[in-house]
Amino acid sequence: MSSFTRRDTLTLGAGALALATSLGTARASIPRAEATPPKLDIEKGASLRVLRPSRFVPTDEKLFNENTEKFNASTGVKVRVDYAAWEDLRPQTAVTANTGAGPDIVLGWTDDPHLYSDKLIELSDIAEYLGKKYGGWYPLAERYGKKYGTNNWIALPIGGAGGPAVYRISWVKEAGFDKFPTDMDGFLKLCQNLKKIGHPAGFTCGHAVGDGNNYCHWLVWAMGGFMVDENQKVAVNSKQTIEALKFGKELFDTYIPGTQSWLDPSNNKALIAGDIAATQNGVSLYYSIKNSTDPKIAAMAADLDHARMPVGPVGFGTEVALAINAMVFKHTKYPNAAKAYLAFMMEADQYDKWLTGTLGYWAQPLKAYEASDVWKSDPKVAVYKDTMQNSLWLGYKGPINEASAAVVADYVMVDMVASVSTGAATPEEAAAEAERRAKRYYKA
């Protein structure tokens, strides 16, 4: 995910507010099926503490707090919500898990519930109720929420942030393409042409937690490579991976120089400055441009559009979705209140308001919310609607666990792509090195 400057955040917030206002208070008619909510006898005198990532747009916090207040008004349960900076959330979750004290509910990152599964209470009753009522969970949401190899929900995915392509319409046209290509060869041709016309693309293979992992995993997965198979056998050193690395080298040669040292904010800066014609990002970049107080930057929004990243020989979309995953710790004195709170926050009256107010940055995990007004508010953001439909998880094809988290945090996939792209290693050497590194964590 991309980092933002204060100004970006403010402009994004202004955009969110404008959008929320324009949509008014009437919510779209989110389809709901008949479903009986689980009987949760809220404990007498219950109070809850919730820890979640800090706001990405000002409206996020405002609407989340409003929804929480609503829960308090209807149940009498006092809820205190604490906001942690993104990089602090994982250590704080770890402390909560290790000490058995602190927040009752943590809205953590994708991997976290799977690292602490034995310390969490099961949420199957509310997950199944919500799934039945709101058109079912996307398969990726089930992967994030269920304990691996079981049908038991240990977490409730709240939303996923995706990374499709963001591109300049006029430069893509000038490079000979009416639409952003949907296949790999077309994508390479586009990047080559963009370089020729002096408006190169920019995708990073640097140690950028969000953008580097998004691009490198998309590339390798699209060509049929993967780090581990379903049985957690390290399988990255494959013919498909080597093809992906060769292809990645061809792509890299067309990019603006220096992308191997980019961190998360770098592609945002380059796109806003007009230095690149295409990159991968969350919806926030588009909104920060569209709502910029600088008329020159704001004018750029008309020339921007989004598209799914091209699909490779593997035949399906291979973008990454980072999710917020809510979990309830066993140390809570009020498990029913905690479950009732989470279910309440996912109900359409609350969730759709939040989804719309956050501009769909965290796309829905429940299919019914595809009907949300936010996806009709601007055709250019509609592509984010399918984030949880068309993405994969970091650790694909294996389970999400300690090993997958460690391999991602150690940039094994990113370094493999970067070493070939920059000419530091041959594809064969890089794949063998990635295999060695992954095996350090995926011990038999």
Next chain:
Amino acid sequence: MVSLAATPEPMVRRDNWLTRLFDWKPFLVAVCLAPTVGLLIVFLAYPLGLGFWLAFTDAKIGRAGQYIGLDNFVSLSRDPIFWLSVGNTLLYTAVATIGKFLLGLWLALLLNERLPFKSLIRAVVLVPWIVPTVLSAMAFWWIYDPQFSIISYLFKDVLHWRTTNIDFLGTPWAARFSLIAANIWRGIPFVAICLLAGLQTISPSLYEAAMLDGATGWQRFRHVTVPMLMPVLAVVLTFSVIFTFSDFQLVYAITRGGPVNTTHLMATLAFQRGIPGGQLGEGAAIAVAMIPFLVAATLVSYFGLARRKWQQGESND
């Protein structure tokens, strides 16, 4: 007559037990030391001890580890990335320390001269040191940006000496030396101000005597300034080596160890694997592996420079 003169009772101090206790020196010493010792134990000794223990376990975030002996160290010894980080850390420490000392000493000598606005200049010199590291790291991140570097702008768009931007962070050696330059910039004031304090303790009469003997400027520097500065130099060098060896923020903010781990220091690798990666045991092992290097570097710099013969002649070792 009855004598009314009463015999005065001797003044016997009847101190209670609490007063006697506080008058007892060993107890008083213990009480006075307790807060400091307590703070040191809680915030220094305990974390250090826990770090040591974790290095010998397979602890993961969210799961207490089992004792596994030297397994983490054996695994690290077979990991080329760990050795790359060791090499980077040694290079970073050595080059940055030498740079900081040469430039710091030069700056200290300049500041020791009679200058207009001397106090103001000395205050300004301290700015890089007092600015939070992460802020200076962000500044350097912009300075080294592949697209927006002001240095590239100067050479390319103003002076027209280049046609492309300078790739400060894209290749291993350029990235390493860019980080070293940032560290030198940040560390110079500390060295300069400490050495300036040392310079001001040197008696002017020594220089006067040397001048009477016909010593040149270089000879006065070599035979008066340097020996008299050695004790301060030894202490400052020791601190500088420790700060540089354990640097984290500059590298983490500018490159995160990239590209392809070529700028990872031991501290950044320990963090990457220990916290975001969740491998607490391995992260702790990397941190513990820093200790022998730190002790060795400290001993060399301290004893190497603090020898008395530097100051008092070869025979007074």
